[in-house]
Amino acid sequence: FIHKLVLLSVPLSSLLGTFSAVVLDEYAKTEGAWILSLVKREYSVGTVVECAIKCNIETAFTCRSFMYIEKDQECLTIPANGKIESVLRRTSTSLYEKKVYLMECVNGIGMDYRGTKSKTQSGKTCQRWASKQPHKPNMTPSTNPKADLESNFCRNPDGDSQGPWCYTTDPGTRWETCNVQNCSEECMHCSGKNYRGKISTTENGYTCQHWNAQKPHNHGYIPSKYLEENYCRNPDGDPRPWCFTTSPSKRWDFCSIPRCTSEPPRVVEELTCATGDGSAYRGTIGVTASGKACQIWATQMPQQHNRTPDNYPCKGLELNYCRNPDHEKMPWCFTTDPETRWEYCKVPSCGDVPGPDYAAPPPAEEDCYVGNGADYRGMVTETISGKRCQSWSSMIPHSHNKTPQVFPKADLRRNLCRNPDGDRAPWCYTTDPSVRWEICSVDRCPTPPKPTPKPDRHDQPKPEPSQTPSDDNCKVGNGGTYRGPTSMTMLGVTCQRWSAQSPHQHTSFTPESHPDKGMESNNCRNPDNDVNGPWCYTTDRNQKWDYCRIPDCAGLKCGQPVTKPRRCFGRIVGGCVSKPHSWPWQISLRTNTGIHFCGGTLIAPQWVLTAVHCLESSKRPSAYMVVLGTHTDGANEPSKQQRNLEKLILGPGGTDIALLKLESPAIINDYVLPACLPEKDYVVPPGTECYVTGWGETQGTGGEGLLKETGFPVIENKVCNRPAYLNNRVKDHEMCAGNIEGGADSCQGDSGGPLVCHAQNSFVLQGVTSWGLGCANAMKPGVYVRVSKFTDWINSQIKMNSYPSTILP
Structure with a gap:
């Protein structure tokens, strides 16, 4: 009786919630995904859990996945999944795939294996289980209805002790065992890019930090179905899997994982041209784009490195041929020139496709799209809900066929929003594994008003409707x-x-x-x-x-300029002139005589963020002034605002960040607007496109005296600190950004200025321009103070120093 009372005391909503979680936990969910299947069953159900139950009890076929459309309450169960059929885009549809059919390893002898391997251990293609050619099978879908013998996938319907097998398409070999990895086997192929084991201790005995944790080490890697728990993984092309550690004194460490004895996955070699990033290129070009001879991969002279055939056994590192073993933009090699460590190679692209991204001409200035946006060539890389776009040439996290090769005229560069297939608006695949695609955050161009006929003198013209949003229309x-x-x-x-x-x-x-x-x-x-x-x-x-x-x-919000930026991917040194007032938080820090020498960022009406090294000449506020709302170095525009400084506040512990308090607040308008501050300790994911602006040195390349801009990707500190790059010079409170091949960077005169990244329809100040080894040099990206490490300090200083200003005699 007491037991029954305890049971009844549990809220019904809690029981239903637990039941729903258990049912849906069997499935992997992807938003915006659809599988076109000729075989399917349709149901009208009220919830996604009911749809999952329909799939679980389906009798017409083996239900491997279902699709649910919440706004229509429509449920479709299907026998296919993303490993069998192509996954397409579809608005408002959620695809749920049974996890058991996505696994590519076996437990025990593999009688429950439901993966898609269809080749034997010697490489022979499997015969379909329902076929009678070339071998008449004993095991068929009709004789073994529960064994999932619906295709030619390796299975173990008879409990063979050697594991999954299949009949082969070779008339001379009736059947053969398939080489499917055991789920409990802890080994890796090649450099462990596809390792999915559960080792979570490094080779030096450190425990791995969870990928979704930011303590003790902040990082920019986004947790996913791949970067799960605290398992060792290889997301950035290192020689083998690694992880961040739970030791505050050891940021990351390699993991010791043995190599698998089975054959690694085979690469379809490209011998004369390269597709995508050229990782499958196996041709014999052995010189760089500038004509330098490539160094043999197995040697350490003149360049010492770890990109050796032993460390990267599956990357075709033969002789001195150009290759791409580590997720670079295109094939490359170390050079035999002691002064040039490495360079990209000029490998022809397969088919009629655009050239490499860095060689593409600057795009047209576009803030909006016309029609369905098929001709949109702007620079937006974010969806309507703020998700970052996946690169069109990448198949991670979503595989697809919308590639530059398939759509050569659609300008599918990098991860820019585009409309290659005539959808209703520009869109992109997202970097969120659970959301396949979304419409992009791009405005539709306003329709020009139709000319109004001149009213008759006896008519009263109709008043125009107000264009200002009222409280009830926002x-x-x-x-x-x-x-x-x-x-x-x-x-x-x-x-x-x-x-x-x-x-x-x-x-x-x-x-x-x-x-x-x-x-x-x-x-x-x-x-x-x-x-x-x-x-x-x-x-x-x-x-x-x-x-x-x-x-x-x-209304006017931080990080949302009225004039939208060009978002140019050129460079400040030799680069792109900004649209006037498109970066309204950019300030010019000047001597009290009016000479520009550094940049800064408006973060509040009376507060500017800059670099400490910009204040080396004097610690007296009267030595400086701030100019806001200008596009030219001459600062003669009517929009100009000029402020003297009341206080200088240097960053904690000798860090290169400083706060400037203006004597009076700036007037916030279309020309002067603060940038947004980031969340505390937020780390920008690697590859995120960010922007630097300034009036700094252009090294004689033109555009002097005008505000210039450049866009380039963020580089994870772990990568930036490699010996070939900045060799452990970058601290945790700093961040790197730039193009590894050079050509885009901030320079003298840009110091203290903003590095902003676009997120949730706003520009967020993520970095303060600090230091670098030269300007726009290859393999020497710029270094910026990581603002998210100082948000508490910034807020406390503003609060502490926000008393009314007093003018001293």
Whole structure:
């Protein structure tokens, strides 16, 4: 009786939540994904858990995955998954794949193996289990209905002690065992790029730090299905798996993992040209793009290195041929010139595709797209919900066929938002393993107003509607409380009434099901708290629903300039002139005589962040002034604001960061606006595109006297501290950014200025320009003070020094 009372005391909601978690834990979820399968079953269900149950009890076929559309309450169970059929893009669809069918290793003798290996240990292709040619099988789908014999995948239907096997397509060999790795076997192929074991101790005995942890070591690697728990992994092309450690004194260490005795996966070799980053190139070019001879990979003269055939056994490091063993942009080699450690090689691209990214011409200035954005060539690399875009040439985390080779005219460079397939707007695959793709955060270009005929003198012209958002036509956060009158999607389509069932039928979101969500008419609403904001069903029969563009109630916000930046991927040294006032937080730090010598960043109306080394000439505030709101070094624009300094506050512990308090606050307007500060201890993920601006030295390449900009990727400190790069000079409170091949960097006169990165539709100040070895030199990226390490210090100093200013005699 007591036992029953205890059981009944558990809330029903808790039991249902636990049940739902258990059911869905069998599946790997991917948002925005769809598998086109001829064989499928359709159901109308109220929840995703009900759909999972339908898949679990499916009798028409072996259900390996299901797709669920919440806004339609539509459930489709299918026998395929992403390892069998291609995964496509589809709005608002979630793909759930059974994890057991995604595993590529065996437990015991592998009777439960459901992976996709279809070659034997000697490399012979497997015969389909339902086929009778060339061998008449004893094991068939009909005789063994529970053994999953639906294709030609290796299976173990008869409990063979040697593990999974198959009939072969070789008439001379009836059957053969498949070489499937054991799930408990801790070994790696090649450099361990695909290692998925559970070793979590380094070769020196350190325990690994969890990938989703930032203590004791901050890092920029994004946890995923691959970077899970605290297991040793190799995400950056090192010789073998490694991990960050739990010891504060040892940031990271290699793991000791034995090599597998089975054959490594085979590479389809490219002998005359290179696809993507050229990792499969096995040709015989042995000179760099500048004509320098390549050094033999197995030698250590004149360059000492660890890119040896022993460390990288599967990368084709023969003789001195150009290769790409470590995720570089394209094939490269060490050179025989003692003064040039390494260079890229000029390997032809396979097919009619664009050249390498760094050689591409600067894109046109585009802030918006026209039509469906098929011709959009702007620089946005972020989705509508703030996710970073995956590179088009990459297959991680999402494999796809939207590559530069397949769409040579779509300008699929780097991870820029594009529309190669004629979708409704520019989009990209995301770097979030659980979200396959999203529409990008790009505005549609405004339609030019139609000319209004001159009114008759007896007519009173109609007053124009106000273009200023009122309190009832703007949103707070994701717009869950929005009750404004907008009833049109971002693409200009009129919304369907929430109570209507035509042209689109729906039951999930109606005035009856959500009586407190303001759904009485056809106004845009957010009844399901969609992170992307208010939406509606549309009156377009071909587009069931879409998001609405609702302005944010906050008005001018940090990091959101009125004039959108060009976001140029050139360089300050020799580079791109910015659009006037597109970086409105950029200030010019000057002597009291008006001579520019350093940069800085406005972070609050009365506060500027800069570098300590910019203040070496004097520690007196009266020695300096700050100029804001200008585009030219001459600073003669009407938008100019000039402020004297009240206080200099140097960073803690001798670090190269300083706060400047202005004598009076700056006026925030279209020309002067603060940049946003980052979250405490946030580490920018490697590869994130960030931007540096300044009036610094251009080394005679033009554009002097105008604000210039450049964009380049962040480099993880672990990589930046390699001996070939900055050789452990970079500290934890600093960060690296730049192109490894050189050509883009800040320089003298840019010191103290901003390094900003775009996130959640705002520019966030992640770095203060600090130091570097020369300007734009190969393998010597710039070093910046990591602002996220100082957010507590910045906030405390501003709070402590925000008393009313007093003018001393």
